[in-house]
Amino acid sequence: MSLLAPFAEDPSPAGISPAAPADSRSQLLNGATAARYRDAVTASVARVSAKIAATERPFTGISVDGLAPTVASVDLEAPLHDPAAALDELEEVYLRDAVYFHHPRYLAHLNCPVVIPALIGEAVLTAVNSSLDTWDQSAGGTLIERRLVDWTTDRIGLGERADGIFTSGGSQSNLQAMLLARDEACRRELTRDDAPAEARLTDVLPRLRILTSECSHFSIRKAATMLGMGAEAVIAVPTDEDKRMRTADLAAQLARCHQEGLIPMAVVATAGTTDFGSIDPLPEIADLCARHGAWMHVDAAYGCGLLVSRRRELLSGIERADSVTVDYHKSFFQPVSSSAVLVRDRATLRHVTYHADYLNPRRMAERRIPNQVDKSIQTTRRFDALKLWLTLRIMGAAGIGELFDEVIDRAADAWKLLHDDPRFEVVVEPRLSTLVFRYVPGADLDPQLSDRVNLHAREALFASGDAVVAGTVVDDRHYLKFTLLNPETTLEDIATVLDLIAEHAGSCLAERPEPALSAH
């Protein structure tokens, strides 16, 4: 085929030309194609809506080996030139076997069902496609994001000088918070009155330590590694029987740092640990941070929903933090991604401020043109804030809080259910909405068997698609975990899932080979 052929005036007959350029141009969203955009997106929304209405199970139970060939067989060099055909294909490669978080028997991870106002926001933000790095790419978007940052810092009570930025998620928020804490600690150490004249950053960095509970999120250790401190710079503080940081141990570790010439650059308190929903004693931790000059970070990725709930007092002390992580995509019922890192003192954000001539030259800051890139570790960045904006404008903060309160109530009821059920053993009474428990295969059975039975029950349940639950490890033993974030999940659903778990565990026990009889 001649190189010029695709540009010929007359398109080749359908089915012969692999890619008609006229068609490519018409795929761009602009004034001329706006109606086509509306029809195409409406049709796709109709499909998803029908799909969600018809979903009977959270998952089909398909295996990787079962699904991989379907995805692999798609020829990416042979476009379909037809949205309907592509969506038909998508049914096979994705929609049919997706894991549906809105289903009441999806009880696994911190994934929430999403609120419709946020989905409206998602549809708008992705089509307008603002990038929130600079004012000249976003205008109103920048102001909306700033309003929401202020709204959140007001809810937390961070004070007049507070600020923050939306991020891709809690891991990124934690990373940025640790970066700010590190650079503040270094700055202070190098500018101390008694700092040696030849003091260098390279001498300070190896002495930095982060203190956090043994139940905190792994992204803290990951952040320490990415920040060049090494995972060893993280000191794990033991927790009490409710999985809350023991502040006596924190005090002892801070004192030890001091004696050994180490710098406790940050204490990370968790408000809602991922496994147990436990909330570290924030006021006591704030006192210790103040005494030792340590940056206090509160990881409220999960517990942030309490900011709008009738249980707000569970977060008392959070207002004393130097930085806070919130994941709206967990307990604010927002679609992924929606998260923010908030700081008490906006000046600390300067540690991520870099000026580029082409983008955000220094003179713009001097003219007070708001460029959000000055506060972010990303450059091009989604307008995720719009989802929260429309959520607050349509249903309001109290509406979100009600949803979160309802799942916390449900978790309390489910705890009673588990506690009274001799088939199971539950670790702690929940503060938020998770339950960590295990099936107990009889009184005198060995721990390895208990591990095997619980691991099997989780996998068998997943493969059945009837329900999805999570697993975790407590004191080296395998447990199961429910994360409740769906108010549509009833206590009956939970009881049904417990029965299914017991059934799968029971059949695993039944298949157990008889112990070999010892020869006499």
Ligand SMILES: *Cc1c(COP(=O)(O)O)cnc(C)c1O
């Ligand atoms: C989920 C979670 C994170 C990580 O957040 P992502 O949005 O998944 O990156 C951090 N901390 C806690 C306590 C979490 O529960």
